[in-house]
Amino acid sequence: MINEILEKAKLISDEAEVLGVEGEQFPVQFENNKLKTALSRSVKGYALRIIKDGKIGFSSTTKPDAANELVEFALETAEFGQQASFEFPGMPDKLPSVKVMDPNVAAISVERLVEIGQEILDAIRCAEPDAQVAIGLGKSQGMQRLINTRGLDVSYQASDYSVGASIEIIRGTDMLQIWEDVESRSLVDSSKLAASVIEKARIGREIVPIDAGTMPVIFTPKGFAGTLALPITLAFNGKEVLQGATPVSDKVGQRMFDERLSIYDDGTIDFSIGSQPYDDEGLLVGRMPLIEKGVVSNFIYDLDSAAKAGKQSTANGKRGLGSLPGPGYNSIVIEPGDTSLEDMIKGIKYGLLIDQTMGSWTGNIRSGQISGNVHYGIKIENGELVGRVKDVMIACNVFEALNNIQTMENQSHWQGNLHAPHILFSALNVAS
């Protein structure tokens, strides 16, 4: 089918590219302390991008046998399409080495997923009998093939495995909610998940008052991913940079952040969910600094945004089936610092540790401002974690905060495609 689409597209266009994706997912869901649903999703579809008379046309479909319609739609959009400022790439000159397919993920049975879920559920319920527990597990495998009229023909298979647990403990009108998850392209160990949730429930059991004001705040890797990462990923996206609508767009080569801060985009880490051998335009994926020792270094580009910026694609072209490629991240890796988490906490007289926030994405994130409700935050007093805070908001400018880092943990932890240490900011604004 994919070759047939390219052959048909060739007849009506100057250049063409076809993406074919095929995959299967098997999620299992526990809700309210019980196994509830087992799902199976089978996905198959094609996307066609053409260049005709210098203009781009695009269509996609999940209909089987719709090659003619696909070509017709692409042709229709090319008439009004944007100017093509790039050429499709040919075959890469090297073979990728990153590992993204674990046969153990394909081999694990749904029955085994149910068992793993049940073990986590039992462990949490044993420690927290009042908790309402929800657990989601999933495995998927897929194949992606990309061909174009310049001789590109690349394909790969990838797997994905995830386990997540969330709990709710209601006392009076207080709802304590905690979630943890792990995700990888390999069959990652989830045995610590239950212990982590139980420990957080224990520390969060007691609600303690906190005085509003400016104080030292630790963001966990999960807190960073959910709260601080979005303004950064938006700011370093080449497409946004082109519009001059990010605070870093004219700052390449300048030091804007603490000089201990280095952040990389990295697609070469074996089995990270952020890894893939080729980007979704057929280029070999690599590793590149976004921030190096506090200095703004690079932005991420796909073919189109790179051409408009007068640069080369950084092999960050990402797409869903139904949309044109745009710049997207692989794994985001923050280099660790030199302090243990224990020492970091011990050194704080009065402060806050933030693991979950709500609504921080609704503010002016382009400028780096975040303002969110602290959903799971632990007060630190005289070097000890003393209890959970409530009805508290955290507000800061992420770019200013990253220039006011006190210490960074000496190791990093995975949270989705983010690999980050705990980070202690010297002074952030806490409102209550």
Place this chain on the structure above:
Amino acid sequence: MRDLIADALKGHGADYVEVRIEESEHTGVAYRGRELDSLSRTSGLGGSVRAAVNGGWGFASFNSLEGLKSNVDLAVRQARLVGRDKTQLAAVEPVVDKVCPEIVKDPRSVSLSQKKRLVEEYTDVVYSLGDKIQTSVVNYRDTSSRLYYANTDGAFIDTQSIYVTGAIQAVARNNGDIQPNASSFSSTRDFGIFENRHDDVRRMAQAAVDMLSAQHVESGTYTVIVDPQLAGIFAHEAFGHLSEADDYAENPHLRELMTLGRKFGGKHLNIIDGADIPGSGGSIKYDQEGVPKTPTYLIREGELVGRLHSRESAVKMGETPTGNARAINYNHPPIVRMTNTYITPADATLEDMLSDVEDGLYVVDSMGGETSGEMFTFSAREAFKIRNGKIAERVRGVNLTGNVFVTLENIDAIGNDITWPKRGGGCGKGGQAPLPVGFAGPHFRIRNCVVGGK
């Protein structure tokens, strides 16, 4: 199609099975800055089977209709793996119906060049505000779809629908200070919602520029008056999600917390889900379990009186299904969601509410919100100080947060006006977003509202 599905359901061996088949077509046009960013036409065909065995659910989705029967078998096998109990579903009269949208202006009758021209015009409007405009993003998208729904109770519903939606964002900049503003739109029956928005776009973009010279609000506790646009989002985030009963039946603590009759606010407070507003995102005739959507009082005169149900949550609570089991598309099982949620008007005028506020905030529309059930938060799109009973200067960076058990009680005045802004975007829950919903309300006033800011 009906025969195809009926054949596939023969000898299924489950307590209950339902099948969805969905065909759709989409057109999208997006400008980023002065340039066309994407123009696309896409189509979809897919389906899913959901089956219940011994209280467990199995679900299988697919893109090929060949082998529908084998997908029924797969979903039943999955359900059997899960089920350890008893399947309970509220009895409903199986509906056989054909639903067509009452289209005012069909997006399919409008040429691609015309859609592109409007996107260009709105881009021009944003840029017409001068050199403080750094960039704009204008998105337009339309969808037409046909959904066939059938279940083993005998329901067969053939629903055709259209959806026109998009958003226009202006980004103003003054050196390092970047200030966006945005407005969005949606309609389930009229391409016209995308036409003649020039004035609205100009106001929105002007506000982005004006905000550059506005102070950031000081964080703290304020008396806040919300406008009708934000009022609807408040109804949705601050209370609506908590009334979704999918969690209740097996969650004794939540059930106790949400006992009918619990007092949440004053006598003036009424919150309803299920308004039949022509063109609004949540205006559905049936939900995705084939249940007719009925208007549901959630709060009446300050008291909790109802909640939103699927067939399963209803029977487990001994209540009546409300037609709130919704799915964003065939690829997801239905879960309990809102439709059109609103606060009913009372008797105060905006002037009354303003008159005795010495120092407060007037907040207009929202850029988004989030809730955990108990706690909620959302940002104001625009905000002004209230000084000595008058709306005064602009401020920015206003993010409201609260606790549903406290904040609804703190509403001390509700206005006599209501509007249904046909905004875009939608609601997200359980990995399903954006689901078209509607929200509305009158102006109202909250005392002691926590505001995050500088």
